[in-house]
Amino acid sequence: MVRKRSEEPRIVTYLHNKAGKLGLPVGATFELTSRCNFDCPMCYVHQCGKNAEARKRELTTEQWIDIARQAREKGTIFALLTGGEPFLREDFFEIYSAMKKMGFYISINSNGSLIDGEIRRKLLEDPPFRINISLYGGCAETYKNMCGTPMYEKVLENIKALKAAGVDVSLNVSITPYNKQDTEKIFNIASEIGVVAKAVSYMYPPIRINGEKFGENARLTPKEAAEYTVRWDLLRFSDEEFEMRAKSMREFADIERDECLGDISEGVGCRAGKSSLWLTWDGKMYPCGMMPKPVAYPLEVGFEKAWEYVNTEVKKIRLPSKCASCPKKNACFSCAAVCYTETGAFDRVPTYVCEQVDETISQMWDAYVSKSKKEVIE
């Protein structure tokens, strides 16, 4: 059976809360590269066909290790190593092992295609706490269509091998126009392997690489995004759980939300820039990878000063007052990064999301009603 969601351990929540109050970065994402062996159209960091150019601008091994050392001194414990595809870096294990020795609690994001042979052997010797693998489809054809490479079998084989070896594997599922037809198949694969799968149908506009085309992405319409959210919920929840969720959403009551999301208020509600930060492949510091403002430069001013700047500036951000007083905010997933990437400003309402949330509430209810009717007839 697929586990419905991975609950955050209480100690992680406690440390983030404490760090937020004290203004310390207990969590950091290390985006080691923008290079990738996949070319997914909705990606926010990898630019298709620009691997060689990107490599020249990446931080060196020594720079990453030094930045990690500075992060450790400032209190960082939770580290996410991501990309691009992090295993494309030939020095991945140099950085990883150095960070392990420093006592970081490390998770890795990967597309899973390269974790075989020597890479797998080294990883199994000193595993991360979790490896989050993006599963983009349920067959080679979908992989070819979405990622530009038919590596489905390879990815699946690597996921199974990691799981069999006892590594904590979790699947990230991005539902887009290119793979939506595989939604159920992906869910079933996760169930068969017995790993957590987390699906999202909302794709942030990739403003870091698309020349700040706010509100644009190769993504589903809000209505379709809602449809696939509901389809995923129908798969992952029992009838009772689905009913409860549909009713809660219709009443705008609290629903289970990703731990990444905070409360929707006029200030930044999540951990971005308060207890966590994001270091980009070319040496910038952001509050979050989806939110390239405020930006600081740790290679120039040092990690501590860069963090102080980000932490101070994030507190000044004001989100739309309309969102803070919206009756549907408990069913909404908007955040500072959503507002900015959708509209180009933190204080403008991201209407794409309003539409998706409205549609999700209504389609969840319709799905619940039609399920109930079917049960009565049967």
Added chain:
Amino acid sequence: MNIKKELIKREFAGEAILVPVGKTVYDSKGLFVLNELGNFIWDILLDVETTDDIVKRILEEYDTTEEEATKDTEEFLEKLRTLEII
């Protein structure tokens, strides 16, 4: 005393936290948080042989009774044994 697992101690805002590394990650996926006395004992664990050694060191450092120190030490060591750390 012998520590069987690979754990690295980190300090964060007054908290002492043990982070599992190496193959220890396979059977200890979470973090261990030490209280003040646990933190003190952890730091001397490799230098001592017996519970009495620990109690002696506690009495040098803390204003407490031998009875109290023995009880707290035994409780802490028992937790470590349950977690197969020692």
